[in-house]
Amino acid sequence: MKSTVWLTSIMLVCVAMVAGSGCRTSGEDMGEALIIEELDGDHALTDRFEDGTRVTDVSFDAVRFRYDSYQVDSAEESKLERVADYLQRAGDVNLVVEGHCDERGSREYNMSLGEHRALAVRAYLIGLGVDSGRIQTRSYGEEKPLVMGHDDNARTQNRRGEFALYR
Amino acid sequence: MLAVTGCVLAGALEAADVEVVKVGSIKTTLSLSRMSGDAHAATQTFRAVLEADLLRSGWFEMAGQGATIEVSGFGRVSGDRLSVPCRVVNKLTGRTELSETFTATTAEVRQLAHRTADAIVFAVKRVPGIAASQIAMVGAHVGRQDLYLCDADGQRLRRATHDGAVCLSPTWGKGATELLYTSFHNGYPDAYRIDLVGGRRTRLAAYPGLNTGAVLSPDGRRIALTLSKDGNPDLYVKDLKSGVVSRITRTQYAAEASPSWSPDGKQLVFVSDRSGRPQVYVKTLFGKTAVRLTYEGRENVSPDWGADGRVAYSSRTGGVYEICVYDPQTRRHVQLTKGGADWEDPSWAPDRRHLVCTRTAGYRSHLYVLDVMGDPPLRLTTSEGDWYSPDWSSQ
Numbered sequence: 001m002k003s004t005v006w007l008t009s010i011m012l013v014c015v016a017m018v019a020g021s022g023c024r025t026s027g028e029d030m031g032e033a034l035i036i037e038e039l040d041g042d043h044a045l046t047d048r049f050e051d052g053t054r055v056t057d058v059s060f061d062a063v064r065f066r067y068d069s070y071q072v073d074s075a076e077e078s079k080l081e082r083v084a085d086y087l088q089r090a091g092d093v094n095l096v097v098e099g100h101c102d103e104r105g106s107r108e109y110n111m112s113l114g115e116h117r118a119l120a121v122r123a124y125l126i127g128l129g130v131d132s133g134r135i136q137t138r139s140y141g142e143e144k145p146l147v148m149g150h151d152d153n154a155r156t157q158n159r160r161g162e163f164a165l166y167r
Numbered sequence: 168m169l170a171v172t173g174c175v176l177a178g179a180l181e182a183a184d185v186e187v188v189k190v191g192s193i194k195t196t197l198s199l200s201r202m203s204g205d206a207h208a209a210t211q212t213f214r215a216v217l218e219a220d221l222l223r224s225g226w227f228e229m230a231g232q233g234a235t236i237e238v239s240g241f242g243r244v245s246g247d248r249l250s251v252p253c254r255v256v257n258k259l260t261g262r263t264e265l266s267e268t269f270t271a272t273t274a275e276v277r278q279l280a281h282r283t284a285d286a287i288v289f290a291v292k293r294v295p296g297i298a299a300s301q302i303a304m305v306g307a308h309v310g311r312q313d314l315y316l317c318d319a320d321g322q323r324l325r326r327a328t329h330d331g332a333v334c335l336s337p338t339w340g341k342g343a344t345e346l347l348y349t350s351f352h353n354g355y356p357d358a359y360r361i362d363l364v365g366g367r368r369t370r371l372a373a374y375p376g377l378n379t380g381a382v383l384s385p386d387g388r389r390i391a392l393t394l395s396k397d398g399n400p401d402l403y404v405k406d407l408k409s410g411v412v413s414r415i416t417r418t419q420y421a422a423e424a425s426p427s428w429s430p431d432g433k434q435l436v437f438v439s440d441r442s443g444r445p446q447v448y449v450k451t452l453f454g455k456t457a458v459r460l461t462y463e464g465r466e467n468v469s470p471d472w473g474a475d476g477r478v479a480y481s482s483r484t485g486g487v488y489e490i491c492v493y494d495p496q497t498r499r500h501v502q503l504t505k506g507g508a509d510w511e512d513p514s515w516a517p518d519r520r521h522l523v524c525t526r527t528a529g530y531r532s533h534l535y536v537l538d539v540m541g542d543p544p545l546r547l548t549t550s551e552g553d554w555y556s557p558d559w560s561s562q
Binding site: 043044045046047048068070105106107108109111112113115116119123136137138139140141143144150 | 312333335336349351354355356374375376377379380393395396397398399400422423424425438440443444445466468469481511512530555556
């Protein structure tokens, strides 16, 4: 994950550790516990904003994901840069990132995976300087496929993060 | 051919039983030849439903003369009520196992037969019956999703919600009168409880992000569910009275899902993809570490912790999902299904012997009932549409 988010995260953790600000170990996944604690605080979701009116005159390409993965591939990063640029110009627009999965796997696990994808997109946008309070997440799991069908092409298109803009 | 599959439950077999042995589970012979009644349609329905229920229980084989268990009685309709005095005798021991009159309105004849069947199962086998229990599910038909309910024999299918929005993961709350589920009717995936008697819907969790998979603790005081409010999909427990929310898992690079309570309410079994693929884990609520339960198969999902301690789950092996059962006493995993389709989302029946699950073949989903003691799968849903995510009531 060679992204700005990753670098920012590492820096935040380092700062936190230097400052000695109460890093608890969770016991699970011991080696990663310190990073977990500090990042969670940084990217916690803020209260849901009122949706307002859906912005329809601008749209952005959906971010694609690999099977069973929530990580933003480097090939998808330019899509996120365009979204971040827009949000920084349009200061009155809020964003709901919608996470989707293909139809394989359990519906309930796919709700969590879809949310994980939406949160990864959100973290990336925050890393590009977008205010975290302007981005909410919404997982649809496998419940809202973009394309009907069960072949690789349909599944590739269905594993996605969409951008719903509200003013 | 002797084919005893799975484990024999305590109390299931008595020394005095005459056992008819064939492919499937061992049965006790039972005769209904002295169970009759008047010519009223309700009485005839009662007799037919009772026989089907007793067969479906898995414990009995119908026989005439020489049956171990003889059920006798005479049903009569008077006004709008059907009454059936029922006597159950073990012919080998001469003991009367049950002597009771079952009564209901003729409109509730099916439920009356279910109650009678469960009383017979309990009197003879000392295990809970399933005939009067209920199954909740999601039904998808002509672009709509709603929650539905049906009896354990698949009959009396009825819609429980009219949200006009995506809904998911129904689970039974207290008794068989309330459901917990996830609905998008407010735009986001939030957790609700719906009272099936009064129809009232209560919001249980609507934090920013994901609120899904809510399951009620055995003591009825807390729910376990998946939330993402702190920036990652993790498991939480919410106390329903105080509203206090406690975080159970804390995994930055993983997503958790599908919690199910242990019978004592002290542990959760759930899905986590911390190993790179979704697998089943167990964690004591506020313990330090989660223990991985499944290593076989590409992925393992949808665990359901049964009242007798066994965990059913869905395992992706050989390209399809199969239903497996893990017994913590023997530490053995047993695969119940044998391919031919995707078998997913198991949920234990109150008799601890049967499971309901989703079978998907040709991209169509229907519910099936499985038997851990070896009887073949039975299809439950017959109506048009897709039927999935079943949850069997605990009584």
